[in-house]
Amino acid sequence: NAGVTQTPKFQVLKTGQSMTLQCAQDMNHEYMSWYRQDPGMGLRLIHYSVGAGITDQGEVPNGYNVSRSTTEDFPLRLLSAAPSQTSVYFCASTALDRGNTEAFFGQGTRLTVV
Amino acid sequence: DQQVKQNSPSLSVQEGRISILNCDYTNSMFDYFLWYKKYPAEGPTFLISISSIKDKNEDGRFTVFLNKSAKHLSLHIVPSQPGDSAVYFCAASGKGSQGNLIFGKGTKLSVKP
Numbered sequence: 001n002a003g004v005t006q007t008p009k010f011q012v013l014k015t016g017q018s019m020t021l022q023c024a025q026d027m028n029h030e031y032m033s034w035y036r037q038d039p040g041m042g043l044r045l046i047h048y049s050v051g052a053g054i055t056d057q058g059e060v061p062n063g064y065n066v067s068r069s070t071t072e073d074f075p076l077r078l079l080s081a082a083p084s085q086t087s088v089y090f091c092a093s094t095a096l097d098r099g100n101t102e103a104f105f106g107q108g109t110r111l112t113v114v
Numbered sequence: 115d116q117q118v119k120q121n122s123p124s125l126s127v128q129e130g131r132i133s134i135l136n137c138d139y140t141n142s143m144f145d146y147f148l149w150y151k152k153y154p155a156e157g158p159t160f161l162i163s164i165s166s167i168k169d170k171n172e173d174g175r176f177t178v179f180l181n182k183s184a185k186h187l188s189l190h191i192v193p194s195q196p197g198d199s200a201v202y203f204c205a206a207s208g209k210g211s212q213g214n215l216i217f218g219k220g221t222k223l224s225v226k227p
Contacts (some may be wrong), residue, residue, distance in 0.1 A: 004157070042203060044217070045160070045214055045215070048214060089157070095212045096212050102148065102163060103160070104160070105150075105157035105158045108155075112226055
């Protein structure tokens, strides 16, 4: 059981470039989310989805787009990368129908924007 | 304004002793609390959780205590082991926003042999 898989693990972008961070889960969870972790800031919610075709903004959504065409995949797009988006990005999935909110996280993508 | 606060950035404990990690929250709508453990270059892994209808939850060496009146929770690890050395995050979620976790900044625990 792979759980939550994120690709790539590392990425360096130039300012203004765009890219997509991939996230896939094989647990058939309805809820998926993206967080970023910055030094001394903990994890902050970027976007989330409660099911295929439904997405919404979290705490820090600016500069990012998401879509959810299938239950399994939840890609995060950086439209025009900025140095402020240098961070570690974590994708998570959660089985809300179990009555709790335990999130399973991927290994993370370390992104550097120069 | 931080809704979940972990005021101790680091904690050092001797192997075999108790580790106590603390967390405070400000939002009274939070009804579910979780602790995550994170090793360097890995994603956070779920450790233990507690619903607001309880004041204690235990799982092996890990116990979480919730004091709703004080808006405070703590994670106790007994006995502490060197493998417990990691960053521990406290997180909370509320009704109507299940799945949306609000995280503290984390506490780095070092367990010395």
